[in-house]
Amino acid sequence: xxxxxxxxxxxxxxxxxxxxxxxxxxxxxxxxxxxxxxxxxxxxxxxxxxxxxxxxxxxxxxxxxxxxxxxxxxxxxxxxxxxxxxxxxxxxxxxxxxxxxxxxxxxxxxxxxxxxxxxxxxxxxxxxxxxxxxxxxxxxxxxxxxxxxxxxxxxxxxxxxxxxxxxxxxxxxxxxxxxxxxxxxxxxxxxxxxxxxxxxxxxxxxxxxxxxxxxxxxxxxxxxxxxxxxxxxxxxxxxxxxxxxxxxxxxxxxxxxxxxxxxxxxxxxxxxxxxxxxxxxxxxxxxxxxxxxxxxxxxxxxxxxxxxxxxxxxxxxxxxxxxxxxxxxxxxxxxxxxxxxxxxxxxxxxxxxxxxxxxxxxxxxxxxxxxxxxxxxxxxxxxxxxxxxxxxxxxxxxxxxxxxxxxxxxxxxxxxxxxxxxxxxx
Amino acid sequence: xxxxxxxxxxxxxxxxxxxxxxxxxxxxxxxxxxxxxxxxxxxxxxxxxxxxxxxxxxxxxxxxxxxxxxxxxxxxxxxxxxxxxxxxxxxxxxxxxxxxxxxxxxxxxxxxxxxxxxxxxxxxxxxxxxxxxxxxxxxxxxxxxxxxxxxxxxxxxxxxxxxxxxxxxxxxxxxxxxxxxxxxxxxxxxxxxxxxxxxxxxxxxxxxxxxxxxxxxxxxxxxxxxxxxxxxxxxxxxxxxxxxxxxxxxxxxxxxxxxxxxxxxxxxxxxxxxxxxxxxxxxxxxxxxxxxxxxxxxxxxxxxxxxxxxxxxxxxxxxxxxxxxxxxxxxxxxxxxxxxxxxxxxxxxxxxxxxxxxxxxxxxxxxxxxxxxxxxxxxxxxxxxxxxxxxxxxxxxxxxxxxxxxxxxxxxxxxx
Numbered sequence: 001x002x003x004x005x006x007x008x009x010x011x012x013x014x015x016x017x018x019x020x021x022x023x024x025x026x027x028x029x030x031x032x033x034x035x036x037x038x039x040x041x042x043x044x045x046x047x048x049x050x051x052x053x054x055x056x057x058x059x060x061x062x063x064x065x066x067x068x069x070x071x072x073x074x075x076x077x078x079x080x081x082x083x084x085x086x087x088x089x090x091x092x093x094x095x096x097x098x099x100x101x102x103x104x105x106x107x108x109x110x111x112x113x114x115x116x117x118x119x120x121x122x123x124x125x126x127x128x129x130x131x132x133x134x135x136x137x138x139x140x141x142x143x144x145x146x147x148x149x150x151x152x153x154x155x156x157x158x159x160x161x162x163x164x165x166x167x168x169x170x171x172x173x174x175x176x177x178x179x180x181x182x183x184x185x186x187x188x189x190x191x192x193x194x195x196x197x198x199x200x201x202x203x204x205x206x207x208x209x210x211x212x213x214x215x216x217x218x219x220x221x222x223x224x225x226x227x228x229x230x231x232x233x234x235x236x237x238x239x240x241x242x243x244x245x246x247x248x249x250x251x252x253x254x255x256x257x258x259x260x261x262x263x264x265x266x267x268x269x270x271x272x273x274x275x276x277x278x279x280x281x282x283x284x285x286x287x288x289x290x291x292x293x294x295x296x297x298x299x300x301x302x303x304x305x306x307x308x309x310x311x312x313x314x315x316x317x318x319x320x321x322x323x324x325x326x327x328x329x330x331x332x333x334x335x336x337x338x339x340x341x342x343x344x345x346x347x348x349x350x351x352x353x354x355x356x357x358x359x360x361x362x363x364x365x366x367x368x369x370x371x372x373x374x375x376x377x378x379x380x381x382x383x384x385x386x387x388x389x390x391x392x393x394x395x396x397x398x399x400x401x402x403x404x405x406x407x408x409x410x411x412x413x414x415x416x417x418x419x420x421x422x423x424x425x426x
Numbered sequence: 427x428x429x430x431x432x433x434x435x436x437x438x439x440x441x442x443x444x445x446x447x448x449x450x451x452x453x454x455x456x457x458x459x460x461x462x463x464x465x466x467x468x469x470x471x472x473x474x475x476x477x478x479x480x481x482x483x484x485x486x487x488x489x490x491x492x493x494x495x496x497x498x499x500x501x502x503x504x505x506x507x508x509x510x511x512x513x514x515x516x517x518x519x520x521x522x523x524x525x526x527x528x529x530x531x532x533x534x535x536x537x538x539x540x541x542x543x544x545x546x547x548x549x550x551x552x553x554x555x556x557x558x559x560x561x562x563x564x565x566x567x568x569x570x571x572x573x574x575x576x577x578x579x580x581x582x583x584x585x586x587x588x589x590x591x592x593x594x595x596x597x598x599x600x601x602x603x604x605x606x607x608x609x610x611x612x613x614x615x616x617x618x619x620x621x622x623x624x625x626x627x628x629x630x631x632x633x634x635x636x637x638x639x640x641x642x643x644x645x646x647x648x649x650x651x652x653x654x655x656x657x658x659x660x661x662x663x664x665x666x667x668x669x670x671x672x673x674x675x676x677x678x679x680x681x682x683x684x685x686x687x688x689x690x691x692x693x694x695x696x697x698x699x700x701x702x703x704x705x706x707x708x709x710x711x712x713x714x715x716x717x718x719x720x721x722x723x724x725x726x727x728x729x730x731x732x733x734x735x736x737x738x739x740x741x742x743x744x745x746x747x748x749x750x751x752x753x754x755x756x757x758x759x760x761x762x763x764x765x766x767x768x769x770x771x772x773x774x775x776x777x778x779x780x781x782x783x784x785x786x787x788x789x790x791x792x793x794x795x796x797x798x799x800x801x802x803x804x805x806x807x808x809x810x811x812x813x814x815x816x817x818x819x820x821x822x823x824x825x826x827x828x829x830x831x832x833x834x835x836x837x838x839x840x841x842x
Contacts, residue, residue, distance in 0.1 A: 009523055011497040012517070041776050041777070088762070088765070091773070107777065108773065136707060139713055147733070296548075299543075299551070362498070365498075
């Protein structure tokens with residue numbers, strides 16, 4: 001029989017996702033350890049996650065500096081000794097400060113966890129914030145920012161978030177050289193004292209780890225003193241209503257970086273999944289309407305996409321691309337044209353089906369490693385989402401209809417609701 | 427440790443199967459043994475442009491992406507100086523869709539002029555986005571021709587110049603396809619929730635009918651040993667002066683590679699490295715400094731690069747780096763320092779095998795280099811390295827007359 005290569009093989013649509021369970025342990029000091037045990041490689045990731053992001057900053061960028069400085073000195077070890085210690089075991093340390101949370105993260109071979117833990121405890125409870133290291137970090141940060149602010153895409157992101165939330169809002173402000181310059185050592189230590197030292201945190205442990213590693217953690221991180229007091233709420237500026245397009249002219253740029261979008265909502269919003277599918281159709285994947293039009297038909301860009309960044313207390317929608325400078329206005333017009341199409345013509349069953357299948361496959365495929373699984377669980381552990389958020393994810397996507405997409409685009413994506421930033425030229 | 431089975435189809439396609447039933451997914455990786463080093467010097471950037479065309483429809487399937495998205499699969503590809511690699515991850519239950527799509531485009535493309543026209547534009551925008559419209563984005567367009575005078579690594583994978591991409595014709599595309607995109611010039615790795623038996627059957631059905639072609643025999647000019655230090659300066663509107671120094675070193679699977687790799691780690695990997703501790707912390711000449719290597723199959727480059735602090739001259743920074751380099755030539759490294767970089771390498775290797783797709787790619791890469799088992803020998807090779815090996819390699823690689831230096835100066839226009 002001759003093979004008919006025009007006919008696609010039969011396939012199955014994914015309906016469900018099976019996830020390794022999250023095992024919770026309470027350590028001696030009340031800290032909760034969540035374990036995802038997947039023993040495929042002799043490695044693990046340990047995260048200590050604090051309720052301490054830019055949201056809790058009193059001085060801008062103090063969270064970033066407080067976290068980065070944790071590895072710059074303790075009473076027993078200098079900055080050089082600390083990095084020598086972690087590097088010596090081939091352990092990678094990450095000190096992250098996000099909008100909502102901060103984390104101290106170690107990636108290491110499971111066999112070296114006992115060596116790493118005591119030093120991790122030292123950093124969390126006894127950091128000394130030496131002035132020389134702070135000045136060095138300030139200098140490095142400023143120089144990196146100077147390079148980043150020269151990148152159109154970076155600057156466009158900064159300007160767009162400031163436009164949506166306001167330049168001083170925790171979700172709207174970006175690190176900038178002025179804030180770095182003005183930050184004092186007292187600002188940094190104040191953040192540390194208030195939000196990290198002796199504060200409650202959660203442990204998220206993923207990889208090759210069992211009861212043995214849990215016990216090692218209990219004997220170290222589980223013995224740290226914890227004070228369960230409420231953090232003062234920060235006062236928030238009013239949200240701006242800046243609907244005027246922003247153009248940051250860059251004479252020498254051969255491309256423009258475009259951002260179009262708006263404030264949206266959190267993952268708990270009843271329209272979240274409807275918008276998620278709408279976003280996917282418009283610009284969420286390689287076969288999206290925007291990719292097909294702007295890249296695959298017109299060749300104006302290497303890529304265009306839309307996204308729904310979602311935080312604990314808010315979220316936004318944005319379309320982003322870098323396009324040939326001469327095609328900037330035409331791209332903006334086409335973006336609005338594609339949105340109008342979604343507002344007026346229902347998405348055909350075949351396309352919608354492809355999008356849902358793709359989203360389901362992408363979701364299952366994004367749960368391939370213990371670290372990815374742990375990351376997915378974070379929205380349940382920290383953002384107040386229900387325990388079945390991940391296991392019902394696919395069925396909620398499947399439930400979205402073509403009518404829902406019409407309704408979503410008409411409710412949320414009208415031209416007069418969308419804000420615009422262009423860096424480059426029109 | 428990556429376990430696998432292998433077999434070869436009659437048309438020469440080599441197939442590797444890595445079973446892992448802990449995941450519901452499958453990864454399908456096809457590596458074509460062609461990269462930008464195989465290009466005509468007058469038509470550079472072609473291997474990469476061609477990679478874009480592989481998504482523009484094949485003989486029996488007008489759209490590559492859509493049928494894959496429909497079954498919940500994702501795909502991408504990349505071109506390097508050495509290879510062109512295509513990969514899919516999809517639910518294992520839909521594995522056959524990957525075989526259908528990949529075998530059709532290995533058999534023949536659609537050769538649609540419209541696809542060529544649009545992808546030329548897309549690649550030109552990619553060229554601008556990555557190499558022209560970024561501070562320091564063009565540095566490899568300068569460094570490659572400085573370091574390589576004979577070997578085709580002297581041009582970047584994106585191409586020497588945008589005009590090369592503009593001038594590509596459909597005849598070039600056809601000739602390239604039938605020369606390199608052959609079952610006997612590729613390897614296939616299937617990994618994940620699959621069985622060897624199942625993969626064998628699917629290979630017989632979809633790939634076996636594709637005819638083999640004349641074997642491609644690579645005959646590239648070897649780089650003549652560099653005997654004199656090279657120096658070049660460029661200036662552009664960048665925020666800070668930057669220093670780049672490169673030395674020729676062994677290829678990815680050649681003897682001495684891992685020693686040179688560890689050497690670059692001691693120099694500039696992480697905050698405990700010598701360059702960071704000495705030239706960023708103790709004597710803050712740089713605001714950013716590191717070392718790495720290109721890990722290319724033919725002899726590659728060890729790179730030290732850094733951005734300078736305000737008020738520091740490139741000459742002063744260069745002299746300071748050179749002094750630290752000289753220490754590796756003059757003195758043996760300590761056991762502690764050697765054990766540190768070995769631990770780092772061991773951890774990196776273990777982490778690189780966590781992801782299914784990475785395991786598939788690592789296997790494909792080693793197999794293409796001549797021996798799939800290389801993928802499982804690396805840990806041992808790294809552990810066997812001694813302090814004497816490091817010093818010998820430093821003496822061979824870090825010679826001043828094996829070095830090319832690029833001063834990337836900030837032009838005055840942006841002094842404000």
